[in-house]
Amino acid sequence: MVFPAGTSSEPRTRITLGEFIGLTIAGLALGAIYAIAASGLVVTYTTSRVFNLAHGAIGMVMAFVYWQLRVEQHWNAPLALFVALLLVAPAIGLIIEATLIRRLNPNDTGMALVVTLAVMVALMGIAFTLWPQTKGRLLPVFFGPNAHLSVAGQLITYEELISIALAVATAVGLRLFFFNTRIGIAMRGVVDDRQLMSMNGRSPAMLSALSWAIGAALGGLAGILTASTYQLDIINLTLLVLNSFAAAMLGRLRNLILTFVGAIVLGLLDAYVVGYLKLTGWLVHLRPVLPTLFLFVVLIALPAVHLRSGTAVISRAIRIPAGARSLGNGAALVVLAIVVAPFLHGTVLGNVNAGVALGIGALSIVLLCGYGGYVSLAQYAFFGFGAWLFSEVGHGGNPVGLLVAAAAGAVLGAIVALPALRLRGLELALSTLAFGQLAYYMFFLQPEVMGRSDLAIPRLHLPGISLESGDRNLIFLSIVFALASAGVLALRRSRFGRILVASKDSQVAVATLGLNLRLSKILLFALATALATFGGALYGSTQRLVTADNFQYVSSLFIVLIVYVYGVSTPGAALAGGLSLAIAPLLAVHIPVRFQAVTYFMTGFGAFVLLGRPTGIIPAVSEWLHDRLPRRVMGHTGGPPPVVVPREPSRPTVEVSRAAASDA
Template identity: 40%
Template sequence: MHSVALLAQAGGNDLFSNFLAFTILGIVSAAIYAIAASGLVVTYTTSGIFNFAHGAIGMMGAFTYWQLAVKWKWPTLLAIAVVLLVIAPAFGWLIDRVIMRGLEGTSEVTKIVVTIGLTFGLIALAPVIWSPRENRKVQPLFAGNKFELGSVSITYHQIVIIVVALAVAVGLRLLLYKTRPGVSMRAVVDSRSLVQLNGGRPNRSSALSWALGCSLAALAGILIADRLGLEVLSLTFLVINAYAAAIVGRLVSLPLTYLGALILGLVENYAVGYLPTNPQFLTDRDIDLTTTLRIAIPVIMLFIVLLILPHAPLRAHGLQRSREGVEKPTWAWALVGFGAFIVATATVTLFLSDKNVVSWSKALVFALIMLSLVPLTGFGGQISLAQMTFAGIGAVTMAKVGGESGNLLGIVLAILIAAAVGALVALPALRLRGIYLALATLAFAFFMDKVVFSQKAVFENGSLSVGRPPFLENDRVFMVFIAVVFSVVGIVVVWLRLGPFGRRLQAMKDSPAACATLGLNLTVTKLQVFMLSAGIAGLGGAMFGMLQKTATPTNFEALSSLPILLMAVAGGVSMVSGALLGGLLYGSFPVISEAIPALSSLLLVAPGLIGISLGRNPNGAANEIGTTVRQAIDKRRGRIEHDKEPSKFRAPMEPHLEVETLGIDRGFGPEDLALIDEVVRLDEEVVASGPP
């Protein structure tokens, strides 16, 4: 570790030089976070899309740099220039061209999910290009040469980092406010069409902003690679530190983002320096403090900033043209569907091999966890990136409470505890816009993965055994049981959708501002649906554990929540059948890759590819299938109602060619006054207090 080396050089007794050493390290960390965060802010303010893949792009940049500078032995400066000025901008241009332009007319949720798909795709792609078996190292710049400042030594690499961060700050300020392309970039996010009308080129501006964002991501990745090592996940999750810095500036202000980065860098390094460190040898019961702190501090800072961020004003957006929206379920179809699903599952168990019973049962459990996203994301338009973490909480609860005999009380507690933890996680973010909830859940998932699930007290010897009650001991019976549980939860979800709560969620997704002015407390409503969702995921986790009869931390890694969201959205996150389809598809990957090993790398990348192609069909596959079937039935019955086709809406507010008929074809009489009275029936005191 750097800090340790520096400390030794600084002489352990000298309090001041210690402090100075940690301060310098803090500023260097801050500079890297600031560069990473400013890329995030630039893309967000100039394209309106929050790029979750920022860290993953930085990771790719660092690996590419290694490829050129270390593997191919190019001169360092040339390698850096090629990555930052050619490869990264080209990649940004490609992202804009191929992915982002297809997203017009989709919701914010879809846009976020697409960048999550990109993240996942890159994480899966990197080990395919750069085999994880090879040992890679990136040297600091100037071969780690240093000079002395008093009793503290500083490397030239560190100086470069600080200077680059300052140059980036000045450069961005000048670009965005003083140059024509910069002003145009800022304008595109407000109105693409207005920019075009004024002679700007919106396509070029958004391509430029993605190119710039990718370059900054790669720059941060290259600068930090010597410290973090060329490791896919730690480089990717650098993005959490960048978020923590960027939300200080509410994702838009660069100066405040730099301030946030400075606070984060200093606090992190002082904590490592001054809080108690690890004992010489870690025993089983000890907590690995150094690792814990390094991970915990950005996450804690993120939550604190979320708590103190001022309430963003709600904005009325006007009724948007949307390509999204699915038909409401009907009870008849739903009940027939669930019945058929249970019967089909029972029949299939008779023909599957023992091994495939477990594989497909797992697919159904994934479907159940994806079902947790239907009310939250599908109806309510909120994103959670921690569903597998809630599932992990459910699995641990089931293991500890259910015991060997699989006491079903464990399932109940799994639901309740996951829901309660969900409330704690979501609460700070709920008063704010949807993007902050997604950020908070990602940070939470990362924290649970690295800090909590890794503790010996949680997964005792790296795995917990989970019991099943005797009547579910048989795997085939258990598979049918999962289908029944899925159907019961599915019926609850359908019931919600058709009732007041589901309508309210849908309304909140369409227009939060209108909901609030109708008297709806948005925070409470979001909290309710988030707890419901976490509870269902907890149930899914308990089932997951019971299915495998064990639970291990790797089952519930932070990353594993991403394909859950991606596949749910690809299946159709607004529909119960979409969750089922997503689960089956996701569960089929391991089965297919075992049958055809040649496809296994492709299948690893598949959720990412599916995610980034969402712009084509944001309503998901289940809706596509449903629409096709419905049209086929209508065709056979000889009545094609083009009007009812759900995925092709006419642009709203298009003037009608035919004469408008509002249905008002009567005069206004006393009965209308009575009707008004019936609709509004004002409180007596108000009526009395007014003038006669």
Template identity: 25%
Template sequence: MTDFVKFLLIGLGSGGAYALLALGVVVVYRGSGVVNFANGGLALFGAAVFYETRPDLSDAGAVAVATVLTAVLGALIHLLVMWPMRHSSPLARVIATLGLLAAIQELAEHRYGTLVKFVQPVFPAGSVEPIEGAAVGQDRLLLLGTTVVLSAAAWLVYSRTRFGLATTGVAESELAMASLGWSPNLVATCNWAVGGGLAGLAGALLSPITGLSPTALSLTVVPALSAALVGGFSSIPLTLAGGLLVGVLESEATRYVTAPGWATAVPFVVIIVFLVLRGKALPLRSHLVDRLPRVGSGRPRARLAVPLVVLLAVSLAVSGSGWADAVTTSVTYALICLSLVVVTGFAGQLSLAQFSLAGVGALVAGRLADAAGFPFPLALVAGVLATVPVALLVALPALRARGVNLAVVTMGLAVVISSVVLANPDYTGGAVRGTVVPEPEIFGLSVFATEHSERYAALAFLLLLIAAWAVSNVRRGRAGRRLLAVRDNERAAASVGISVVGAKLYAFVLAGAIAATGGVLMAFRNPHVEFGQFDVFASINAVLLSVIGGIGYIGGAFFGGPAAPGAMVQNILSNWFDIAGWFTFISSVVLVLVVVFTPDGAAHENARGIARLGARRAAHRSRTGKADPPEGAPAAGDPPAADGRTDRRAVERVTPMTLELRDLTVRFGGVTALKDVSLTVAPGEIVGLIGPNGAGKTTLIDATTGFVPGYGGQVLLGGEPVDGLSAVARARAGLTRSFQSLELFEDLTVEGNLRAASDPHGFDAYFLDLVRVEHGPLPATASASVDEFGLRDVLDRLPSGLPYAQRRLVAIARAVSASPSVLLLDEPAAGLDEASTRELSALIRRLADEWGIGILLIEHDVSMVLSSCDRVVALDFGTVLATGSPDEIRVHPGVVEAYLGSGPDTPVPVTAEDGGRPAAK
């Protein structure tokens, strides 16, 4: 018990430091919406300033100078980097802070090296014994007290003062606060200064305890972010509790867990479990979708690739081993970057654990080659396969966490893998000998990098080409459409039957396998495997390189890899400049500039240049009478389509099924959104659902389609209850929906949107797409919906380039392409003019009459509902107010009073559009 209390008190001291760092993270997030991964770098800066000024100043003076200068640095980061990026996605801003973290750490290592520097203590030496035998240093307790006092002060400021309320207001709406006379820029600058000052203070107070170590102080961002995660990046008391929890768990694990690395890992495991339990499988309706970097088409460009391959081969043949080593470094980093293209560029999941996964592949392959005598090819395959379950483990948090939260979790997992596995001598072959791999051979030919560097570089490049070819196939196939759909909008993907869970797991597994390939190649470059190269900072650097290259483009890996330290770019520049020691710092600065000015990376800019060149070429050929065939024209050898359309044929009526809701009840906390709502939608019938805002109409659709779990009552489809089915399973069963806000897959063309909804849902695509791409015609239902909605001329367009009315048609056509038996439309005519609304009404009527689809129509345009529906249900305050024919609803006293706004005796005009019925007012 004495030991437990002793380590508890020690943990509270270190936890106080983590909480103080986390407090700076929370302040910055509350004021600007940015999760500051550079917080560890700011703490390092504060510690460095304290170390430099301590000989000339008092303790208090040095701490004050460190705090003030770090506050100034925080304000400058906002003004020079974050404010110009205020309209960028949260992901882009997070990546910018990662670049700043890498730059500050690199500068510190230049100044102080990698060895720990002793720092004079700030707090008095000595210890206290709260209970007998449990002595703890005064400095830990004083650090804890400082944190508690500052946390209390921060809570008072942000909950009781006008500045705190203004900070909350700016986070909610910059425009509203600007209209009240507050400058969002000034408020954010002040919060960045406060957050920076807190980080600098934490660094100054922590450095006498830990020593001045650039790596260790930079890594304090991991427990700080974990603590902030507990507080939801907003709650100061919960953040304080989270920091103390991390510190206590870390300290107790040091005492009671003997396995190497677990003392560091245990707190993050607990935090990850907490986050997973708190998260949701699908985001809520209020979830805002981040704008992510653009993605490429995935089409191979042979005219560009072949000359580059030939040039590289010639350079390897005529250059020395130095150039071959640079090529190998470029290729291995390019493989890690390619894995990030898959998991982050295509699937939208920011992973900071890719180098850790590479290390797992290197560890397994290296140990099998060393201890079991596996030949290199077999060891490579075994290393890749062994990484798959670890990649699945890393992917599990992605099923419940998204965006920045996921980045924090994967960063913590990288620390866990590095400390528990890759730094554990029990796994790596012992502290003295380690892992020594034999000379790799392929079919009896030695490719040992030390003796045949050009052969090893050629082999590595061949593996990169194979991986890039496979990823290109995935991007253009069914699997790629699923990944992009999930990246763009998880709710919309689920609504057309795409398994969000399956897509995310596949992205992490494929990315992990590619990263493991790169890791094995890194391991076998030298006889002695160095596992220290697979740390969390290497993963961060890989993300930076991928963003510089273009994280949404396969070509981005070919741009990012050569920019790695020791790779081709550095090799070339070293011929003119002595930049060996500064290359990582330069890369970090370039990353920040790229994210600010060209966030889509070099590959995107290259693609734009090629597109402009192609446009000029096409214009020239047009003037000379030699125009190229139009985009989308069938290539030679393609099967001819009757009437020139894609698989144009009559579509059979959908499988008839009736939707029935029985006493549907939905509660959110103490609020009842729906109460005992019952209705039916028969095949080929249109049922209108009307009611004022807040009546529960969209909630009814959400519950019916599986997006609101835990409701009361029953939902039956075709007479069978579907209450136990997920949103994905209900969509596959024939129950689909549209969204009021469209929720299109913006990175897929119109055709891609329709294919994503109509593609077969088989798991085989995840394997077959690696080796081939299907170029078949659109499925029959999707093809018919193209003609029904008049989309034939815009199939190759992105939705963002279409007029609003046409975007609405694409959203409905996508839902129809899934061949639903029942279709739930959520305000499909919102924002349309009168003519477009009439056309849409006629189109919806045809879907019911000719396709046999049962339709539940939510719409505020009462004229449209009354003219096109067979029956109408009116909701008010979550309960059914009336059910009947359009004529009955038109004159129902309760409906008129609650919603229509005119008395039943009020004469209303009859219009042709209403089919002879009086038009509602």
């Protein structure tokens, strides 16, 4: 859970035994909430091999639904809980499973991540629309404000005791359910082989749906407990998933007992840190990032992932434009900018500038996610780092500042890649999101960086060319984007690009060819991060004034999603994504306040396009045009013609989990 910064820094000098007991109970209660949330994650992951990034968002929506029934409709607590947890939450889980998850290929980790991320963002959009954050909402405390016990002089609320009791009941209940009932065993077996399960007379679809219903109910319970203890906040409740993920990772997302232990350790850690440490100075924001630090420790302590093979998902080959064509496309973009720029003014021009700058940074997503297959959710942290560096080094808009930002980004990327070598797929994605959170709280919010006031960043100054006017800056940014995207495409056509795509298909095959996977991964991260910090520096230079909120870690989710929607293997998607995000706030001005979560709807619901068009909008449109326009118009392309590869309904790759082995 992400706590309000103001609550995190109450120094304590001497702790009595009574206070220690109080802290312990508070820690256990918090750990219990984490345990319930993490159990829900484990349930859905164990039975579908899909990590539900929207778990926290479901909990958040349930907390608001409960508030609506309890406070607005004045229902009594048991009835409101019954409807929220046993009707609405399971229904949401069932709908998500039936409409989205069932259509996913279990081998396609990236797509599973993106789709659940889209659900999360879409649910946030719905929540912002139904429950605008213009007024504070509080849930009534269970059994009233005076319901508490006194132990060693410490008040222990019924709320805390209920949380602990519910967590224990959840852990015991799930253990018994999964290991001692036929349906529970079947739910664990369905992920191994759906067809075989069907041959055993069980409906795999029904089992998956049931697991998502249970998972959603547990997420809802955690959300309501969190909200009744703290407050109703859409973003904080949604990101509960990060904290519970840290706990679930201890059990490798499979072992419920270790997950429970992880959650309790996290809860106690939080309580003792608040109780025993003085959270002042640069530590003032330590509390919200404790789960993140815990997650990093767990990831480092866990054994590294093994090389994998045979999990490639082939849908449709994407054309890679030849060098001349990619330069031609770039030239067309620059001409377009020259033609359009004089007609743009004020905020519109400023936002378009920001969008192109973001597009340059978003090319890093094409490199990392599109070519390398590594879903990274920390891009805004790198943008912010680039912007801050340019403000520090690029005095007077000195272009050397840009180069320094890129070089420092490359070093940072290489450093980030070192722990990332151990990870892949889901773990890597969530670790990068955690890194973004860490960067936001521990770096951007520091008074010396952007925490105290707006950070002034000079507009880039090229010798002999003034970029002070917005239209000139737009043309310059378009030239930079054109060159950068041509460079990205050249890299894709190169030997290094082939290695990247090959290692995405089969790391074993690449390693057995004698190629250095580690080096290529480090190089990829270095290059991508350099692009991101370079783009971030240009973004800062375009904005002139930035705050830490410009680099909120949640924004990384939006940009990754939107680039996926447009086509993550296409540089044009980076530009389209950057522009969409920058222009969305302009649209919000023209619609009622209630419906202003445009960015959430655009990215969240937009990503569902991927279920029908996994390659994204731009490649789909490009193919459509290619099929209909004469070859002369479409021009020659350097890549092979697209092919639809027929696919035998495949069994998911099965690996016997260590956690499951130890669990058994």
